[in-house]
Amino acid sequence: MGFDLSKCIFSECAGECLTHCPYISYDEQQAKEAIRTLIAGKTAPIMSECITCAACNDFCPLGANPWDLIAQRQEETGILGIPEDAKPASDWLIKPEIVIRGKEGGPLISMGGIYEVVPQTEFMTGTMFEDATLIGSGKIACGFTExxxxxxxxxLTYLTEFIANLTAEAEKYGVDEIVFTHDACYNVATTIAMREHTEVPFRPVHILEYIRNWLRDHPEQITPLNLKVAIQGGCTTRYAPTGGDHEIWSDWLNEIFAMIGVESVEEKRTYTGDDRLCCGSAIFHKEHERTMDIQHMNIQDAIDAGAERYVFICPACISIMRGTCRKMNLEPVYITQLVKQALGEDLGKAGTAAFGYPVK
Ligand code: SF4
Ligand code: SF4
Known part of the structure; x- marks a missing residue:
């Protein structure tokens, strides 16, 4: 990650970074002009039009990471309108440090800082998590939300502290692995830490890898669901380590689906893979109508592809999209709740998607 000027070669691309952006309508010339302007250190309309989905990093055929350039300029200019004295979430999400103590020797699961905005403890229940210790607070939030x-x-500035704080948690609970419920923390502890040559003394485990492994060990408890589902891949999944030519999380998810009798309709969708649409969390309050338009396009696409459920991996995505999903009669389901259904378990008061983020 990080914008790579040496790879941004205008003669070898067609400005795909911005011509493919689904939230603006730029032609090749406009796209290249916008990037040139940003490289020159000037401001361009794309800085405020961008909804921070990170997709253009995937669209650029030369691997220049243009979103990192846009984000850098957004930060330098304060164009997104964040008050200067507004503290980063990893500073203010310090209360309380959630600990639900599981059994000694059980897995340690980090909900990062996001648990306060989108409470997750109700979803980390049932036999898959009965031995798990759950932790969450600002000090173990990666800061990607920023x-x-x-x-x-x-x-980046918080990386060393983030890893050190998590390492202390691993030592405290006597484990050498930490499971992450949010892609962001997992990807910062893997992709970003590797890029920055930051040593990670524990093994980061993605929630999907954890669930996949658990199901492999308990096949006798599964009753296939026989459902067709669409998947919301969040912005942070674009930072996932790759397995061959794809993001590694999709391997775990496909294996989970195969084990619980769920068929993905993603191959039939327009907005999938690199072209998947953002949940709109970054503009949910300040550009609400625009967010709703994006969500309608996205959910209708899933319905048209034959989805009977909309499956979410990211807690933030489901909190932002669950209302629209329900209005459009496509039930949103957080991944742990979907698997619990295949295990015949009670979903509790949380149901499939009762996250707490305030919805307009
Ligand atoms: S970021 Fe990539 S697609 Fe965009 S102008 Fe540079 S090389 Fe071309
Ligand atoms: S980050 Fe997303 S919204 Fe922003 S310019 Fe890139 S593709 Fe468009």
Whole structure:
């Protein structure tokens, strides 16, 4: 990650970074002009039009990471309108440090800082998590959320502290692995830490890898669901380590689906893979109508592809999209709740998607 000027070669591309952006209508000339302007250190309309979905990093055929350039300029100029004295979430999400103590020797699961905005403890229940210890607070939040708030440097400036705080938690609970419920923390502890040559003394485990492994060990408890589902891949999944030519999380998810009798309709969708649409969390309050338009396009696409459920991996995505999903009669389901259904377990008061983020 990080914008790579040496790879941004205008003669070898067609400005795909911005011509492919689904939220603006730029032609090749406009796209290249916008990037040239940003490289020159000037301001361009794309800085405020961008909804911080990170997709253009995937669209650029030369791997120049143009979103990192846009995000850098957003931060330098404060164009997203974040008050200067607004503290990063990893500073203010310090209360309380959630600990639900599981059994000694059980897995340690980090909900990062996001648990306060989108409470997750109700979803980490049932036999898959009965031995798990759950932790969450600002000090173990990676800071990736800040990239949506005009502070894209936060995951980097906080990286050493983030890893050190998690390492202390691993030592405290006597484990050498930490499971992450949010892609952001997982990807910062893997992709970003590797890029920055930051040693990670524990093994980061993605929630999907954890669930996949658990299901492999308990096949006798599964009753296939026989459902067709669409998937919301969040912005942070674009930072996932790759397995061959794809993001590694999709391997775990496909194996989970195969084990619980769920068929993905993603191959039939327009907005999938690199072209998947953002949940709109970054503009949900300040550009509400625009967010709703994006969500309608996205959910209708899933319905048209034959989806009977909309499956979410990211807690933030489901909190932002669950209302629209329900209005459009496509039930949103958080991944742990979907698997619990295949295990015949009670979903509790949380149901499939009762996250607490205030919805307009
Ligand atoms: S970021 Fe990529 S697609 Fe965009 S102008 Fe540079 S090389 Fe071309
Ligand atoms: S980050 Fe997303 S919204 Fe922003 S310019 Fe890139 S593709 Fe468009």
């Amino acid at each position: 990239t949506h708030l005009g502070r894209a440097s936060r995951p």
